[in-house]
Amino acid sequence: MSRVAAIAAACTLWACAGTTSGPEQTPPAEFQAPGERISVIEFSLEGASISYAAPYEAFGLLVAELIAAELRDRGHRADAVPAGGTPTGDFIVSGRITRIDGGSRAARYWSGQYGGGAAKFGLEGYVEAVDQETRAPFSDERWAGTGPFGGESVSLVQRCVRQVARDIAEMIHTGKFRQLR
Amino acid sequence: MIRRLYRGAPRVMSIRVAAIAIVSVVSTGCASTAIGPSDLPPESHPAERKAGAFVLLLEGVPDPMADELRSFARAGGDVREPKTFDGEDLRAGCGEPADLVLRPRLGREYFASNAWDRNLTFIYFSVFVVTLPITVVSAGTWPWYAHTVVDGQLEVLACESAEPVKYIDSFFLRSEGRWFVRTRTLREAQHEGAPRGLMRQLLSEAFPSHGSAR
Numbered sequence: 001m002s003r004v005a006a007i008a009a010a011c012t013l014w015a016c017a018g019t020t021s022g023p024e025q026t027p028p029a030e031f032q033a034p035g036e037r038i039s040v041i042e043f044s045l046e047g048a049s050i051s052y053a054a055p056y057e058a059f060g061l062l063v064a065e066l067i068a069a070e071l072r073d074r075g076h077r078a079d080a081v082p083a084g085g086t087p088t089g090d091f092i093v094s095g096r097i098t099r100i101d102g103g104s105r106a107a108r109y110w111s112g113q114y115g116g117g118a119a120k121f122g123l124e125g126y127v128e129a130v131d132q133e134t135r136a137p138f139s140d141e142r143w144a145g146t147g148p149f150g151g152e153s154v155s156l157v158q159r160c161v162r163q164v165a166r167d168i169a170e171m172i173h174t175g176k177f178r179q180l181r
Numbered sequence: 182m183i184r185r186l187y188r189g190a191p192r193v194m195s196i197r198v199a200a201i202a203i204v205s206v207v208s209t210g211c212a213s214t215a216i217g218p219s220d221l222p223p224e225s226h227p228a229e230r231k232a233g234a235f236v237l238l239l240e241g242v243p244d245p246m247a248d249e250l251r252s253f254a255r256a257g258g259d260v261r262e263p264k265t266f267d268g269e270d271l272r273a274g275c276g277e278p279a280d281l282v283l284r285p286r287l288g289r290e291y292f293a294s295n296a297w298d299r300n301l302t303f304i305y306f307s308v309f310v311v312t313l314p315i316t317v318v319s320a321g322t323w324p325w326y327a328h329t330v331v332d333g334q335l336e337v338l339a340c341e342s343a344e345p346v347k348y349i350d351s352f353f354l355r356s357e358g359r360w361f362v363r364t365r366t367l368r369e370a371q372h373e374g375a376p377r378g379l380m381r382q383l384l385s386e387a388f389p390s391h392g393s394a395r
Contacts, residue, residue, distance in 0.1 A: 042351075055291065057289060057291075058289045058290070058291035058330055058332075059291075061289065061291075061330050061332060061351055062291055062293075062328075062330045062353075064351075065330050065351060065353035066328075066353075068353075069353060069355065080351055080353065081351075082288075082332040082349060082350065082351040084349050085349040085350060085351075086349075147298055148298055148301050148302040148305065149301070149305075151298065152297065152298055154293065155293075155295050155297070155298045158293045158295070159295075
């Protein structure tokens, strides 16, 4: 019996690793930026809601690098630009981080499956063409609440950061931009 | 609880203990290849300088960045490294008009990896013989990742020109793999590799076509 319970617990734990969820988003607005050179500027931390004990000062740069890497994987020419650098792209992606929340490991251990103590990461920004006045705004947020023994906050926030970067890159790639309601 | 886990089966117990020990040692002490050759940008080589020297100001610069810059400069001609350098003005490093003064600086560095969570899970699954296959399957199918982002700058002053040129950039080093690796191995490899990659990238911007400074 204990073996069955152990296998069931193990499978649940294994199956849940790597999943994230997030708040509801609006239907997409279209704006195409394919094939051109895209510069992703470091996201600022100004006005962000932060509840996170580990270092986060480089998160704006990290998420810019992750978005650029995801865009390159999708066939675009993309690079990240740190604050103070000069963007060279035809399209500029910029914005700010809105939330970094490490959540609570204890709450996740007991109720992570139901969203308790989830780690959260969110940002907002826009894509604009250098030679046009049109802008495509976007925002995204991801929550992660499951991991081994509740999951380490740093790992879960990283999972959210990576997923947000994937989401934003996908929006830019498909030209369908979403915002949080 | 422990007695129930290990009741009446010394052989099974010894298998369990051995399994936990093996997984613990392998996942916390074994080194996979943390960084592959393609994870870093290629080295740049300067055009050979007929006159003047590269003057490298390396105070406070991490060793990998300094090594990379030295190796770049030595490929191009004479190299000088002033032991002491006072003040912010790069011109103080100029010996003759044909000299080229280079001063790199590393800014922020951030490392993250899922290796710790992975290893914890593997050790946990090794407690039960029946869940040992999950450890093996997980190690083969659940990839580890580690990434480091660094930013920094390179100031270049051609002594015959009026103003130094400053290049600011960041570098993202990401590695992935399967099986067992410990967090410390990844952290140390990336701590060495990321500044090296940044230096190569800054040099390729400052010396874009194997020639003189941009």
